Amino acid sequence: MKNAAAIHTGRHFLQIPGPTNVPDRVLQAIAMPTIDHRGPEFAVLGQEVVAGMKRVFQTDDTVVVYPSSGTGAWEAALSNTLSPGDNVIMFETGHFATLWEQMARRLGLEVEFVPGDWRHGVDPASVEEKLSADRAHRLKAVCVVHNETSTGVASRIAEIREAIDRAHHPALFMVDTISSLASIDYRHDAWKVDVTVAGSQKGLMLPPGLGFNAVSKKALAAHKTARLPRSYWDWAAMLETGRTGFFPYTPATNLLFGLREALKMLLDEEGLTAVFHRHARHAEATRRAVAGWGLEVLCSDPQEHSNSLTAIIVPNGFDADRLREIILEAFDMSLGTGLGKLRGKVFRIGHLGHFNDLMLCGTLAGVEMGLHRAGIPHRAGGVAAAVAFLGSVLSDLAPTA
16 A cells, blocks of 8 residues: 555646746647648748747847757757867856856867856856957857856846957857746847757746757858858758748657747737746745745845746755655655755755746745755745735836846
C-alpha cells in the first residue's frame, strides 16, 4: 500500500523558473491534428508565428525559429556571425552565462570572460572600459545574458548598449533573453541588439522545443563572411520562412500551433505592457514576502531585481535542496534548485509565464510552510506581506523593469 504522505490531490505547483506552466488552451492547440508542413495551411501558420514573434522581440528585423532548446539558439547566434579564433567578451553573471562561455570556447572562439560574483548583472561601466581599451577592435562580439535564470539578476541591456556606443566600438551585441522574453520589457530594435536568443519554455508559456534568434541587418552582414562551421543552424536556409511560412526542414508543427495560441494570449488579449506589469507586481510581492520572512534575496542591486524569478539564500548551516525536498513531499510544489556554485545555498521561485495572484499566494504559502517544517529560522508573515501588497491599489503602480 502506498505511503499516505506521498498521495497528493489537486494540481501540482510547478514554480521552477522554466519550463513553466502551460495554459490549457495552449495544450489543446498543441493537440491539434498534425498538418502537411509543405501545404498551404502550414504556410499561413508559419507566417503568423514569425510575425507574432517580431512583436514580442519588438523588432522589424528577421526572426528565425528552430526546433530546438535555447541552447541551440545560443549556438546559432555564435556560429552564424563569427569565425574560428575570433575574440568575444562575455560576463560571468551566473550558471547560464558560464555555460554559454563554455560553448563559445568549444566552438573555437577566444573568450575574455569577465569574472562576477553571481549577485550582480553586467556593469555597463566595465563594458565601456573594456571596449574603449580595445582600440584595434579585436573584440568581435559582446555577449550578455539579460536575465540570469540561476540568480534572479537582470542586467540593464539599454545601459549596456549606451556603453558600447560611447566606446564607438563595432562589436556585435548578442543577448540571451531565454528567461526574460515576454516577461520583462525587452526591445531588440530600440536597444540595437544584433542577435537576441530565446526559447519557448518560459515567458512564451510553451513546452521546451522551440529556439529563436532575432537577427539585425548588421548580424546578417556578418553572416556572409563568418567561417565557423554550421549546417543545421545556418540562417541562410531559414531566412525565407518569414516571407513564405515554410521551413527548410521538418518543423515542430504542433509546437507552432501552441505558439500561435500563446501569442494570441500575450499580444492580442493581455497585451505586452500588461504582461510586463503583471510580472513586476508578482516579483515585488515575492520580494516583500522574502523580507517578511527575514531572509535575503540573492540579487544585491535593486535595479537588477528580476521580474521572472527570485533566488533566495537560506541561512548558513541549512540546505536549500533539503527545503525543496520537504516542500515537494509535503505540498506537491517544485521549486528551482541552486545551480553551480549556488547548489544547496539558494532556492528559486519562478513567477513567470501563465501565472496570477492566487497562484503566487499559494506558492508563497507553500514556501512559508516548508520553512517551518524544515526548521529554518524565519519570521512569520511573509505571505501576509505579499497579500497586503497584492490586495492594495499600490500594487497596480508596481514599476516594470
